[in-house]
Amino acid sequence: MEGEVSLLLQGLDAAVSDVRRSLEFKYDGKADGDPVLVLELLNKAVERISEVESRVNAARLYLPSYDVRRLVEACASLEKLEKKRREEIFPKQKFKFRNLDKVVSREVEAVKGSQDRTSSRRIMVEALVRGKSIRFENQVGETLEVVNKGRDSVVLLGLERCTVRVKGLGSSLFLSDLDDCRIETEPMSGSAHLTRCSNCVVETACHQFRVHDSANCHFFLHVSSGPIVERCSQLQFSSYSPAYQEDSELADLLNRARLNPSENRWREVKDFNWLKIQPSPNFALIQPD
Secondary structure, X not given: OHXXXXXXXXXXXXXXXXXXXXXXXXXXXXXXXXXXXXXXXXXXXXXXXXXXXXXXXXXXXOOOHHHHHHHHHHHHXXXXXXXXXHHHHOOOOOOOOOOOOOOOOEEEEEOOOOOOOOHHHHHXXXXXXXXXXXXXXXXXXXXXXXXXXOOOEEEEEOOEOOEEEEEOOEOOEEEEOOEOOEEEEOOEOOEEEEEOOEOOEEEEEEOEEEEEOOEEEEEEEEEOOOOEEEOOEEEEEEEOOOOOOOXXXXXXXXXXXXXXXXXXXOOOOXXXXXXXXXXXXXXXXXXXX
């Protein structure tokens, strides 16, 4: 029995060390071009931390109390490290450009390689096509419409009281530091990541949907895997059903994004900060009428 406990401790300690090493990667600033790549590293670390916590909880009966406390503290330390790296790489937006001319509706055609970027368009919209991403940053009280013709990722940073509609097949969606916004997208062929969002409504279809450090948001989703939340509260989840699309049109869009129209796992929410058997108090499922 003593030998089995020793092997169990060695395995748990090795898992903790592996996660710590995965979070100590060097960051050279290239996340500005494609934030999804770095997010995948961070989100994988979150999953592994949750797995280690589950293993520690399952092993409580067999481990000395000292080792249990030590491993629990190690997991808490990993969570702090992951949050620190996330904030280092994706810092909270500090500035708002409040003196921009107000335009009721704006449309940007994101055509890869296009040279047609007049100065007036840059001033009016501040939508940057950078690498394979379309960006809106630091907008207040705007309605922004994007026609995504290049299957690009969509990055929204530091928006307040904005409505953003994305038409066309996109590869991924990244939202950070949004407050009181409504985001509507057609299906994405990849994943959606949200961090530090509050009082928002997000309507999207994607393969993976992850939310970090967010509160009081309502998500209307079509997802091929269960949504994942971490350090969140007062979230609501419902099924994706855009009112402006016929069923046949929606099915065609989902198929183009490699999503199964008949398989939607929006109900299978996983809260990485809630390990109890009882349902998490941090989110609710809102059934369609």
